Amino acid sequence: MRSELLDARAQDSVGRSDNEMCELDPGQFIDRARALIREQEMAENKPKREGNNKERDHGPNSLQPEGKHLAETLKQELNSAMSQVVDTVVKVFAAKPSRQVAQVFPPLQIPQARFAVNGENHNFHTANQRLQCFGDVIIPNPLDTFGNVQMPSSTDQTEALPLVVRKNSSDQPASGPPAGGHHQPLHQSPLSATAGFTTSTFRHPFPLPLMAYPFQSPLGAPSGSFSGKDRASPESLDLTRETTSLRTKMSSHHLSHHPCSPAHPPSTAEGLSLSLIKSECGDLQDMSEISPYSGSAMQEGLSPNHLKKAKLMFFYTRYPSSNMLKTYFSDVKFNRCITSQLIKWFSNFREFYYIQMEKYARQAINDGVTSTEELSITRDCELYRALNMHYNKANDFEVPERFLEVAQITLREFFNAIIAGKDVDPSWKKAIYKVICKLDSEVPEIFKSPNCLQELLHE
């Protein structure tokens, strides 16, 4: 009966050898363990020397008849000794660095789960009291032990970060089972968790909050949530760019001023710089909603198609309000950053638009045009082609007539202003802007559809 357990344990340890904590730092750990064994034997005066002597006498390769029996006995002895040793070692280690982590992550159920994940095989299953003990003191160890171990590349930051985001979000209502369900074993019994954490599922060896520490920067999380999608769609490319820019902002402005040390829980970091962060680019809640586990079909960023759509909308509105944008980009999950980006797009559109207008107006003046009556915009004029090339490059959208009218009015405004010599005033264009902003027209309802591009361009 015992031997079956031992055999199963042996096989198990082979099959999961990559994941065992005991292999994290074999040399140091074993050496220390042996030393402690001797210490304990000396202190307790137990007859364990016998087992050790046998080990030395016969060695692991013994083929003598009683070798098998000796091996079993030895294993049992080692189990017992190792259990004591581990307890002792853990106590020794726990005395050192536990304070910070234990404070930040009080009891939880994580220690047990973690124990099961990394624990020393099944021999601990029969030692509940040890498990409890381990659970109490093992918390700080992940930082020590895992900090030294090379995790499989598949467990790199890119996957862990999205989950970090969810954890950091205080009001995250556990919206549905996460895609991978990686953290589910944490809620299972140690035994089932152990069984579940085979090599293929051994992806988040840390309790998730612990994972947060190295990357707990307010933007570290969002970036993870973006990259966590783990696919190379155009959206993700956009997101990457956006995220990069965000991170640049944040790191250059705030993170450098408030380096997030592991001693600071996220809430503290938030408290320190939340106002700054908020004023900079959205709030953290917004960002956390971008988690790939939100289960929403909403776009988590602006795609090239959104840009194309925005350009087509420019034919109708030059000065869209942020509310209008939210209405017409209903498939986008809005936060401050998205809103700002969209507004910036239209700002850029206007910039190009007005530059073209001024250029064309001056050109007309240079060409000897004296009356605005001579200025008209048709679909084959140079100005129109330039605008169409910019906002409707594929020329697969029929530019509304109203846009031609507005463009013509704009052109004549510029023409008149220049003729009148108003361009000596540095802010002479503002009067024109004031006129043009009143000429926005209704954007067709079809633009509210997320699939409007297909619908529009197929007409």
Added chain:
DNA sequence: GTGTGCCCTG
């Protein structure tokens, strides 16, 4: 103080 838009630059 915050939001917005313009301007300039890369």
Added chain:
DNA sequence: CAGGGCACAC
């Protein structure tokens, strides 16, 4: 097209 600086309006 994005970033940053700036001015202006609430």
